[in-house]
Every structure is written in structure tokens, then in C-alpha cells.
């Protein structure tokens with residue numbers, strides 16, 4: 192049963208399995224374990240970024256494609272829902288239409304980019320995606336009539352997802368099950384389904400061809416695989432997943448703008464999540480996204496506390512000042528990449544091999 | 547079956563393969579010999595589609611395939627093993643062969659099936675590994691295999707494609723003497739089936755003598771001799787063009 196759910200792609204490390212179970216359980220019970228607006232917001236971000244990182248791993252880790260357009264597809268999904276909800280009625284029909292249109296546009300765009308440019312070398316393809324994504328970001332801010340420009344769009348979500356909505360009278364386990372929690376579970380369940388679906392794809396016969404292409408595209412062609420077709424299909428799947436992730440975040444935030452979906456910082460975050468977690472493993476995306484989002488949200492708090500504690504020691508207090516958090520995060524990345532070149536997942540699996 | 551007509555490729559001004567016309571027939575093993583740099587590998591690349599011809603034609607089963615891409619030619623029945631080992635380095639030996647079996651099975655755009663559930667594909671891959679005496683290394687990552695085992699894996703991948711035309715490019719080059727018979731047996735077994743077209747580039751004259759039904763000699767990209775082994779080996783043109791060159795170059 193579990194084996195089937197994971198598509199035979201087992202963690203292959205006791206520690207990894209344990210960490211994964213903790214993450215999934217914590218996310219599944221987040222509204223009850225960590226009540227409060229901030230922690231739920233962090234949990235949503237973790238879910239959404241796990242999908243984003245996993246779909247990016249499909250490209251980078253499994254197929255060997257370097258793309259900088261992933262946040263563009265994320266943004267397309269987000270704007271799809273945002274525009275539909277802002278223009279039409281705030282109901283489920285608009286959500287479905289916005290998501291559907293977003294996914295469709297993302298897939299068509301991914302297919303076009305793929306068919307026109309996946310023949311060229313990896314580095315040129317990366318440059319092309321960068322150019323297309325930049326053009327898209329400019330377009331999104333210019334078409335302010337449609338997208339709200341730099342300010343983005345604010346909109347209402349369907350009734351059942353609004354804070355005032357109550358699923359049941361009274362509390363469940365001391366928590367009022369309101370529309371925010373409903374939204375959280377929508378995000379959680381769709382994200383879970385998407386990750387399991389992508390795990391299925393990478394362990395399918397199709398997925399094994401992707402790995403062959405990553406390993407040796409020349410030989411893959413020589414045994415009869417048309418690599419452009421496979422790479423393009425992989426790009427389309429990744430784009431569709433990213434668009435759905437964008438739609439989920441749009442439902443949660445009730446606001447969509449360039450900063451929430453299209454910024455280049457997000458692209459770098461996704462890249463780091465996949466590399467730190469471990470490329471070509473899917474589980475790496477789960478670990479990487481969780482770790483990075485937690486660090487981004489709580490490292491500053493932890494440092495403020497530490498800085499307070501060290502207030503007597505001048506240099507240390509200064510180094511631990513919350514404004515230095517990016518420095519520490521950067522250091523953490525460098526250490527991670529240096530000591531775990533195969534990512535956290537690779538490290539855990541190697542430990543099992545020796546132990 | 548397989549035929550080239552005036553096949554030519556120029557790199558800059560230099561014609562690496564120069565107007566080669568030759569037909570290869572089912573049930574026949576043709577050895578292609580010639581000194582280092584004669585254009586043998588380049589001729590193979592033109593036939594299997596890794597390089598595009600400057601002029602001339604390639605026909606397979608009467609069909610003009612000159613402009614088709616390599617994957618199409620592979621699916622039409624042209625199988626190629628490479629002179630320089632050319633594997634999927636971080637995948638296991640079994641997975642290397644399974645990918646070739648899968649390419650040949652048509653079940654290639656199956657996105658949601660589980661590869662591990664296609665027992666038949668893995669079983670067939672295993673049989674091909676066994677054919678080259680590599681079954682016990684099935685789970686090893688191919689980059690960790692010895693050079694000889696990698697050469698055998700290269701042959702197993704070709705077997706797994708089940709092509710109509712087998713193209714071997716120095717399959718035993720650099721192998722230890724112990725490993726060579728396994729590969730030669732495989733080639734002999736394919737030949738014994740009687741319906742396959744086999745092209746073999748080989749420097750070792752004893753191997754050529756043992757396996758070839760016919761020898762084609764390339765020199766400076768041109769076909770300079772073509773005939774039964776005994777006749778070709780005895781001829782002057784080969785002694786000049788090939789044996790002279792091979793003696794100084796060894797086998798590369």
C-alpha cells in the first residue's frame with residue numbers, strides 16, 4: 192500500500208524515512224499542532240514550495256535541464272486564479288477556470304519553449320528560459336489593467352475558504368475550523384497528491400528515460416529515444432505542477448503580485464532547495480523546501496534571541512543581530528553544498544550504506 | 547538490406563568518408579578494416595545517423611534514411627555499439643540494458659505505470675546481460691565496472707535493441723584476453739541466426755579471419771577493396787593500405 196503510494200521509490204534510509212514521517216505528520220496536523228496565523232502561513236509555504244521544488248527536481252535532478260522559468264509558471268497559475276477571482280465571481284467556478292487556464296497556458300508555453308530551444312546546449316537553454324521569464328515579469332507589471340501591475344491583485348475567495356466560514360459549530364481539539372483551515376487543507380491535500388503523482392512519473396518507464404537523457408543524451412538518442420520529445424514532456428509536467436502550486440498560494444494569500452510569484456529570488460530559493468535537499472531524489476525537494484522555509488521564517492527570531500543572550504559580548508552580539516540572518520543562511524548553504532554534494536538525502540542514504 | 551551510395555562527409559576540406567558505395571546483406575558478416583583514421587567510425591556515424599552526410603545516400607530495406615535522425619534509424623532496426631564506451635554512467639548495468647529493451651518495446655511514453663512492475667522488461671534485460679557473461683554484475687553502477695565489463699555492457703545494449711543491422715565498432719578493443727571470447731561468441735551466435743546483417747570494424751586480423759564472410763577495406767575515407775577474406779588478406783592493396791598502417795599504429 193505505502194509502497195504503491197510511493198511508486199516503489201522508497202526512502203532507502205531509516206533516518207530519511209523518520210524525517211519524512213515527521214514532516215508529513217507535522218504538515219497534516221499543522222493547524223492543531225501549531226495554531227496561529229504565522230505558523231499556518233509557514234506551513235502553507237512549505238507545502239507550496241515542496242511542490243515547486245519537486246517539480247523543479249523533475250527538470251534539474253532527473254532530466255538534467257537547467258531552467259530559470261519555473262517561477263514564471265508558478266506566476267501563471269497564481270495570476271490565473273487571481274484574475275479569474277477578481278474579474279468573475281468569487282466562487283469555485285472561477286477557481287476552476289483560473290487554475291485550468293493557468294495550467295493550460297503554462298503547459299503550452301513550456302511546450303513551445305521546449306520544442307524551440309531544447310535542442311540547444313544546456314547553458315543556452317538556461318539563458319533562453321531566463322530571457323522568457325524576464326520578459327514575462329515585465330509583461331506582468333506592464334499589463335496593469337489585467338494584473339494590477341506592481342501592486343498585484345487583491346480578491347475574494349470562495350465562501351468556504353473565507354475566515355468567517357465555520358465547518359462545524361464549536362471547536363475541534365480546541366481550534367475553530369474556519370475557512371483558513373479549510374484553505375490550508377486544500378493546499379495540503381493537493382500538494383500531497385501532486386508530489387505523489389510526480390513520484391509516480393519519475394519511477395515510470397518514462398521517468399527512467401529522463402534519467403537516461405540526463406546521464407547520456409547522445410546514447411539515449413542512439414538507442415531510439417527522441418530526447419527533445421522527452422525533455423519537452425518533462426518541462427510540461429513540471430510547468431503544470433508549478434502552475435497549480437501558484438494557484439494554491441493565490442487562494443491562500445488572497446493577493447497575487449510580482450513579489451509573491453515571479454521574483455527572481457524565488458527562483459534562487461527553489462534552486463537551493465533542490466540542491467541542498469539532494470537532486471534527482473524527489474525526497475530532497477521535501478527536505479530542502481522544509482528546511483529553507485523554516486530558516487527563512489525562524490532564523491531571524493532565533494538570532495534575535497541569541498543576540499539578546501550575547502548582548503555583553505560586542506562582536507558576537509553584532510554577528511548574531513537579526514539583520515545578519517542572510518549572512519548566516521548563506522554560510523549554511525555553502526557548508527551544505529560543500530559537505531553534502533549529493534544533498535541531505537544523498538548523505539543520509541550513504542550513511543545507511545556504510546552502517 | 548543496408549546500402550550506401552556515394553556516401554561522403556567533409557570536415558572542412560578533408561573528406562573523412564569519400565564516396566563510399568557498398569551494400570550489406572542479411573546473414574552476412576562484413577568486416578570493415580583500415581588503418582587508424584581511415585574513416586571507419588565516421589562511416590558508421592553516417593549510417594546510424596550521428597553525423598549528417600555531405601552527399602550520398604543511405605538506404606535501409608529499400609527506404610532512403612539519409613535525412614532521418616538517429617532515434618528514427620534506431621527504431622527502424624539499425625543497432626550500433628560504440629568504439630568509445632558510451633553508457634549511462636550512474637545507472638546500473640541492468641538499468642542500462644533495460645532502457646534499451648524498453649526503447650524496443652514501444653512502451654516508451656508510459657508516464658504513470660511503474661517501471662519496476664514491468665518484470666518482462668527487466669527479465670529480458672537480464673537475459674541479454676547473461677548472454678555477455680555479465681549477469682552477476684547486473685546491480686553494479688556501470689561507471690564502476692571494469693573496462694572489459696563496460697565493453698560487454700556496450701554489446702548487451704546492442705543485443706537488447708534486437709536490431710536487423712548490428713554495427714560493432716572494435717567491440718573487443720582494450721579488453722583482456724579472458725574477456726574477448728565471450729564477446730566473439732555473442733557475435734558468432736548472432737551470425738548463426740542467419741537473418742541479421744552484421745558490420746564489424748576490427749583491427750585484429752585473427753578475429754576478422756574467424757568471423758568475416760567478406761572484408762571491406764577503407765583507406766583515406768575511400769573504399770579500396772571488397773571481397774572474400776582470403777582474397778582480400780592476400781591482396782597487395784590491403785598489405786599497403788591496411789597492414790602497413792596497422793603495424794605502426796597497433797590497435798586503438
Ligand SMILES: Nc1ncnc2c1ncn2[C@@H]1O[C@H](COP(=O)(O)OP(=O)(O)OP(=O)(O)O)[C@@H](O)[C@H]1O
Nearest residue numbers: 557562580581582583584585586587588589629798
Ligand atoms: N567530428 C569530426 N570533426 C572533424 N574531423 C573528424 C570528426 N570525426 C572524425 N574526423 C576525422 O575523420 C577521420 C576519420 O576518423 P575515424 O574516427 O572515422 O577513423 P577510424 O577509421 O574509425 O579510426 P580508428 O581505427 O582509429 O578508430 C580522422 O582524420 C578524424 O580526425
Ligand SMILES: [Mg+2]
Nearest residue numbers: 586587588629
Ligand atoms: Mg574508429
